[in-house]
Amino acid sequence: MKINRFxxxxxxxxxxxxxxxxxxxxLPQKGVLQSPLVGKPAPEFSLPNxxxxxxxxxxxxxxxxxxxxxxxxxxCPTCVYxxxxxxxxxxxxxxxxxxLNWKDENHxxxxxxxxxxxxxxxxxxxxxxxxxxxxxxxxxxxTFLVNPDGIIVHKHVGAxxxxxxxxxxxxxxxxxxxxxx
Amino acid sequence: xxxFITALLATMTFVMVVPAFAVDPTELExxxxxxxxxxxxxxxxxxxxxxxxxxxxPSQSSEDLRRQVREMLVAGKTDQEIRDYMVERYxxxxxxxxxxxxxTAWLWIAPGVLLLIGAIVAVRIVRHRSQLVDADDEPLxxxxxxxxxxxxxxxxx
Numbered sequence: 001m002k003i004n005r006f007x008x009x010x011x012x013x014x015x016x017x018x019x020x021x022x023x024x025x026x027l028p029q030k031g032v033l034q035s036p037l038v039g040k041p042a043p044e045f046s047l048p049n050x051x052x053x054x055x056x057x058x059x060x061x062x063x064x065x066x067x068x069x070x071x072x073x074x075x076c077p078t079c080v081y082x083x084x085x086x087x088x089x090x091x092x093x094x095x096x097x098x099x100l101n102w103k104d105e106n107h108x109x110x111x112x113x114x115x116x117x118x119x120x121x122x123x124x125x126x127x128x129x130x131x132x133x134x135x136x137x138x139x140x141x142x143t144f145l146v147n148p149d150g151i152i153v154h155k156h157v158g159a160x161x162x163x164x165x166x167x168x169x170x171x172x173x174x175x176x177x178x179x180x181x
Numbered sequence: 182x183x184x185f186i187t188a189l190l191a192t193m194t195f196v197m198v199v200p201a202f203a204v205d206p207t208e209l210e211x212x213x214x215x216x217x218x219x220x221x222x223x224x225x226x227x228x229x230x231x232x233x234x235x236x237x238x239p240s241q242s243s244e245d246l247r248r249q250v251r252e253m254l255v256a257g258k259t260d261q262e263i264r265d266y267m268v269e270r271y272x273x274x275x276x277x278x279x280x281x282x283x284x285t286a287w288l289w290i291a292p293g294v295l296l297l298i299g300a301i302v303a304v305r306i307v308r309h310r311s312q313l314v315d316a317d318d319e320p321l322x323x324x325x326x327x328x329x330x331x332x333x334x335x336x337x338x
Contacts, residue, residue, distance in 0.1 A: 037270060133249050136272075139242060
């Protein structure tokens with residue numbers, strides 16, 4: 001009887017430890033959420049073009065191609081960190097990048113691009129963060145991969161690194177987009 | 182000790198002052214909408230900070246989301262339509278109160294089950310102990326009298 005008293009609590013405790021350990025191991029990207037927009041059509045927007053505010057930029061400008069949508073702002077420190085990866089992607093010519101400039105000042109954004117280089121094919125200015133809400137964005141940087149049918153195939157939250165690019169983006173692109181061709 | 186009390190007081194002051202810096206200055210003209218706005222922003226999560234609500238998060242995205250809630254309220258959307266709009270874009274995680282579904286059933290049921298288990302255990306322990314008290318009316322057997330003479334001597338037979 002004495003043994004029974006302790007077996008149950010200890011067993012329960014062991015189960016709890018195992019569950020928590022699994023939880024910690026299985027969720028390496030704790031806090032990064034799968035977007036419900038993956039697999040859905042990319043939300044439309046029509047926003048001023050940073051380079052020429054008299055024109056607008058919209059995702060349909062790039063329809064029929066694979067493209068990236070990258071949310072950034074000159075106020076965003078992690079965007080500095082991922083910028084070199086974006087430049088590499090741009091130089092490789094694999095896929096155009098649509099920049100979504102979030103809550104920024106145009107002159108600061110321009111200054112940033114002059115200093116670091118411009119990896120973007122087109123830049124839409126979302127000063128008020130309206131397209132941002134439609135795209136389910138909650139921080140910068142975030143990067144979406146959109147296929148030629150305009151469907152969001154993948155979303156990455158946080159800085160793009162060469163590893164992430166290889167693993168999560170290049171692997172999803174068709175062979176015709178690969179750098180060797 | 183003195184240091185501890187100072188620290189405690191300092192912390193309490195801080196805790197008490199925080200609400201004074203309300204993040205969200207929104208005052209909608211219609212008091213009914215304002216009330217609904219308050220409730221909604223308190224049950225939607227700031228995804229940037231994750232343990233804050235929209236109402237008390239200073240992040241950029243929360244600012245945008247609060248404006249979205251405001252505009253949808255003024256446009257006459259129902260609370261459910263606003264929640265659905267957010268879930269469609271940000272996923273169910275944005276709701277602090279997840280809806281009851283097959284996937285979340287355990288979340289809702291677990292506390293009740295655990296409470297029930299606790300109650301059963303507590304009842305059993307209490308029953309067991311009251312039985313011990315009953316049993317204690319009988320004279321102590323010789324073994325325990327030998328082992329603990331003090332306890333034995335305090336017992337009146």
